[in-house]
Amino acid sequence: MHIDWKEYQTGGFYDELISSPGYPRRSARILAGYLASLSSEELQQRKAAAELAIKTLGISFTVYSEAGNIDREWPFDIIPRIISEKQWLKTSAGLQQRLAALNCFIHDIYNARKIIKDKVFPEALLAQSDNFRRECVGMQPALEVWAHICGSDLVRDGDGQFYVLEDNLRVPSGVSYMLENRKVTKRVLPELFENYLIQPVTEYPAQLFDTLAAISPRPLDYPEVVVLTPGIYNSAYFEHSFLAQQMGVELVEGSDLVVEDEMVYMRTIHGLSRVDVIYRRVDDLFLDPEVFRRDSALGVPGLMRAWLKGNVALANAPGAGVADDKAVYAHVPDMIRYYLGEEPLLPNVPTYLCNDPVQRDHVLKHLDELVVKPVNESGGYGMLMGPQASKRERQRFAGLIKANPRNYIAQPLVSLSTAPVLGEKGVEPRHIDLRPFILQGRNTWVTPGGLTRVAMTRGSYVVNSSQGGGSKDTWIVSDGEGR
């Protein structure tokens, strides 16, 4: 299984490490050389060490299946993905710009609605949005920020340019895996950290805590911040627990909280204790059975009353998901121009809105070239991959689009970049994407890199861990040759 980069075929896609067979990119030269210097046994040992580390560290995620929930070990490939610092600086600035505009948009939508009055954003899109929360109209959250934590999915097309595929503003997950991936890499490839100056990612929990503390309704030095989880059977429970631990705050479930006099308290061994900021990892509709789903056992009755009174801060704010909608996504470049008076630094993937009759016709005529996505799904569900789909499948989607056009958008198939993955027989290219995390409170901060997700099956574009995707450590390194 000894690695020979001359035999590595990228198949015409943009590869993150190898520009053409035998030629690593500048920032990947040391890595590629090092991997090629390892014997087959050494490579296998490193791979096994990574698997063992993941097992003993208990890095897992939950898969829902008919046979019950299974706690599965996190899939990880030991070869890191490298992005040059120069390119990352630009990308990072683009992400901050984007989140700033999205927060302006959400605040505007729930208050003055200037963007609609100025006819930059069509009101009709809003009226039919599943994630618009009437209950939030008129709310003025601290710092006018609604989405404090955003996970944007980036893809790199054949031209090497990063495009934003979507913005996750509800309860984006994955950041703990980004942190754990680095920990595992340090265990299994420690030598490389001698030769590379890699931007550390460990600052995230501290940055997250500062972001959350900044929106506390009580101006305390140490406001009571908690992480609200749906519980141990949630697929991201590992992450909820991890973040609470890293921030040194309580991890609570709905039943641990109680609202009295429009204030939120948690039940402790000392009695009730006031809570200031809730980093909630529970979806809007399950937050408060008084307002949203009555059957929710995950939420806290009265939580919305306390929030609307300004007695507790919620991150992300309820209703922030209004901008996490693939039809709204298409308008983000306009929002950046409208609110910030700037040109977008990061491009969108071109998007057709099926709601618009002209664009819908185009989509229906070109279903075999396009990817069709429902506007509100996450996890890669309910999609049509036009070029690979059967005729029957395309017909089914044509029917779905006509029945509910607002629910669908279509995009050209982006030929996702690849990176080498260590398999049984050596290295092979697999498609990847990137999810950086952006925080906005008093300041804005972007993770250096993010979570690289890998489609582990040859030729597949599906990177979601719930559907068999894997992951890689992501390195931001300076363009000079290492240290």
Add this chain to the structure above:
Amino acid sequence: MLSRVAERLYWMSRYLERSENLARLLTVYSNLLFDLPRGARIGWHTLLEITGSMEEFQQSHQITDERAVIRYLLADARYPGSLLSTLVLARENARTTREIIPAEAWEQINNLYLVVRDSAGRSVARGPRQDLLQQVIGSCQQLTGLFEGAMSHNSGYRFIELARSIERADMTTRIVHAGSANLLPDNVPEDGEPAAVEPYENLIWMSILRSSSAYQMYRQHVQDRVNAEDVVTFLLQDPLFPRSVLHCLNRLEEGLQPLPHNDRVLRDVAGALRRVGDTRVNVQSGRALTEYIDALQQEIGTIHIAIEQTWLQPAIAQDATQ
């Protein structure tokens, strides 16, 4: 500290302590039974009596032989008191308090669980059994050290300590109970043959001490030969031996001091302490000793309920009184 978290830490600690005790019990009885003639009143069934699992065992088994009993107590996933099940529960409680306990503790518990899950079924045979049980005992002891040395001695730590003391006190009473029920006069069945065991009595009391890791400390403390009265007194009333009931209750009382609203639990502990401390244990009558221990076990149960209703599930306690 959240009540729910306190509850999970408490049970994690109890299950860990139970795993260690169970592993030691299986080790010691395996050693003892290799030395005893077949048909002695102490046998593999004694393990079922100590662990209180006889009834459940009999529902699914006809034969009470070594293989069946060991498999049941070691590796039966359906029996909630088996070593495997106990570690599943310890792990589940640790997994849901990962943000509270030291990261190494979680890794250690997870690892221990994986080892037992993967090898318990193969470790019923005598050779591998000893290795596995030693590993379990060692890991649990390491964990006790980890909590002591790597976790702030905060409220969470207090609950881990409380739970360990209660579990230890409970296990020690069970071990003494099994000895008294099988070895002392007027518990011997009419048609039994007391003479069959007597030559081995010394050996058995030594094993009882070993089940509590008490043999060496006992020898240092008691100069006389190993005998029923001294062993029972040592295991119940020695103030310095860490697994004696008296010591566990003293530790418990100490650990309760910094906790809020502790009056009810302290009262219950004081009750149990009076029972342990004041009596000169009567080992002449097996029946009297058995009754005494039954009462003591009940007091320990009462303390557990008081802890539960005061801190772990206060809401349920309120509902119950309304």
